[in-house]
Amino acid sequence: MQQTLEDPVFPKTARLPGAGLAVPLQEFNLLRWFSVISLLIITTVAGSLGYVSTRFVVRDSVERDAMLTAQFIQAMAQAEVRHSLLPPGTTLGELLDPRLDLQHLQVTPALAASTRVEFLDHVAHLPDTLLANVYARDRTIVWSTNDALVGKRIGEDGDLERAFRSRKAVSASYHKAEDGREEQRFERDPQYLFIENYIPLFDSQGEQVLAMVEIYKEPQDLIRRIQRGYVLIWASTLLGGALIYFGLFWIVRRAAQMLQHQQARLVASETYVALGEMSSAVAHSLRNPLANIRSSAELAEQIANPQAQKNLHDVISQVDRMSRWVRELLVSLRPTSEHPEAVDLVAAIEDTHLAFAHQIQRNGVRFCFEGPQAQWVASQPLQLTQILNSLFANALEAMPKGGELRAQVSVLEGLRVQLSLSDTGKGMTQQQERMVFKPFFTTKQGGLGVGLALVKRIMERFGGTVSLTSREEEGTRVSLTFNSAAGGDHGAEHPGSRG
Incomplete structure (x- = not known):
């Protein structure tokens, strides 16, 4: 069963105080209004300039021809008088x-x-x-x-x-x-x-x-010159107007995208702050009751009959899941340091593989690694571990009946390092793929929806990027791009796999 939450970054409705009714918010589309208004203004200005220019060219040419004609007539008149x-x-x-x-x-x-x-x-x-x-x-x-x-x-x-x-x-x-x-x-x-x-x-x-x-x-020659002037003036006017319009359109489009991105980040930051305060209070209130429930269930499990032991084991599992939710929520909302360190990405992958080794074996998943002996990236040990834990957990949950989990580390141009983690699980729909990095969006029953949002937030904090591609029933591929860090010998490539 798929669970979806409304996107908190760009809400489409607002509730009026005291009215109890949700009304749609009117969003100001900067790009659309600029396109229409600037097109009208530039068209008007360009048309006016073209009209004035052509009128000036024709009038100036006509006056010049008339002056030459008048001078010729006056000269002939004076010549005849003398003759x-x-x-x-x-x-x-x-x-x-x-x-x-x-x-x-x-x-x-x-x-x-x-x-x-x-x-x-x-x-x-x-x-x-x-x-x-x-x-x-x-x-x-x-x-x-x-x-x-x-x-x-x-x-x-x-x-x-x-x-x-x-x-x-x-x-x-x-x-x-x-x-x-x-x-x-x-x-x-x-x-x-x-x-x-x-x-x-x-x-x-x-x-x-x-x-x-x-x-x-x-005057045929003058008229041909006037017609050529018409073509040149209007062609220059249209070309100049088009260049101005598309140049300004590109600038405003970039500005609109930056404003939209900044707005999304601002709303997301405000959401994190508000939820951080709330989650801290809830987490501290839940930790002690959850610990008492787990302790009581473990004591009762030792003296209970087999049927009750199974139920108590389920209670302990659910308490552990709730505790894990609380930890994830606190980690996702905790401010991260902005000072990166040199971290060995390959070693972090090995540590995460060892941590999930039991679950990998239980699910019948084959793990493969391709890359150098060591690769240093700009990150932080705890944050990188959090990223890898989240990605490994998602991949294993997508392959409950077995499959292949492949990790590949490669060096890109411009001192960039890429980690590609792919699985052969159930995959996602296109709509889920577009929403997957939104905070609190999840496709898992009972999931919290902060894992990939946290991954994206940490990667961007240290100048990296994350992308995801997925197809239903074929699997998912997550690509992480890090800034390279000079922390030791990068090692040599080896084509072998670890499994």
Whole structure:
């Protein structure tokens, strides 16, 4: 029959004072909350940075292209003025409206027309141009690469009005075509986006806008560069965000595991302290009555009949078991020294084997040892004896009808020594294997459940580790890893077995 106890380290319920009802405790899952909240924050920040970066790259590229276009237009205008030998103080902006050719005092209509034609021909042949318009001061299109627009007056165009009023060297924007805008009758539809440039032509004092050149461009090379910039920025943003997230996740995961481990140790320590005080009082109260009961039973056994002697022998056995429980409980709860000594592990195994020799022979168990003549480890004699006694007792109880108990000592890398103790007993289930090192968990009828918990506590106190693997009906293997200690000759390996 299997006996299981609720895990005292992480209780799942709590009892309300005065209510008599057990309610579930709400545990704060640090890792889960960090995963969700950090993912939202990093995603938001990374998305915002990516969006701002792409907007900056596009806007900066568009403004740079617009500035180059405006400089080219202004340079062409000044070159045409010099080439046509126009009178001083005359600007090309005055000549772009053919309706005003007869109003120029110092420039003949023919000269104004030829100068205008030369300039507009350069504008029409700008690379990557979708459409080019020239506006007069009254917002009428006086020239366009699309003849259907010439003579139309654009009355409601916010971008055009702002360009006339701002007096900036160039006003640029990028967007997709709008079917409702009359002045955007392109000769071909843009594939991705187009850039709209407003380039003003001023008077000789540079104060008044005389004409406005509007150029719609789809610079293929610039668009390809922008698209590559999109890919690079978003890929870098996603990769950086993922690295930050997984880096922080790893740190928090380690922190959560350390907190969980520290919490388990703290709760276990508090449990040991509380039970230590209680067990000390109980043990001192039980020792004398148990000793009296055993003495009385031994005296009665000498004069009793055979049937009564059998019952009295059972009484003595149960008293001895209870006394052993009390000793184990006191040892498990007694603070251990933190100063290790050099202890011969092989000698300790031999001593434990001799102590259990009678029980080994009675159960029909074959004991085998493999290892060196001597091996010194960092521990304490009494604590190491307690560990080996607990492991031998568990192994023999698992093999009441015989089997093999094998002890193997080997030297590992990094000055570590491993003791493997395996039996061919009844083994454990996977659930029992996970719980086996919990305090007061036992699979034995009437067991106390402190043996393996004590083994784990002592091994960890001296910097060692313990692990257990088991399969039902196949046996159990316990591996103890000690720190090596320089206490004498380690001896030589020998393949033989002791039985």
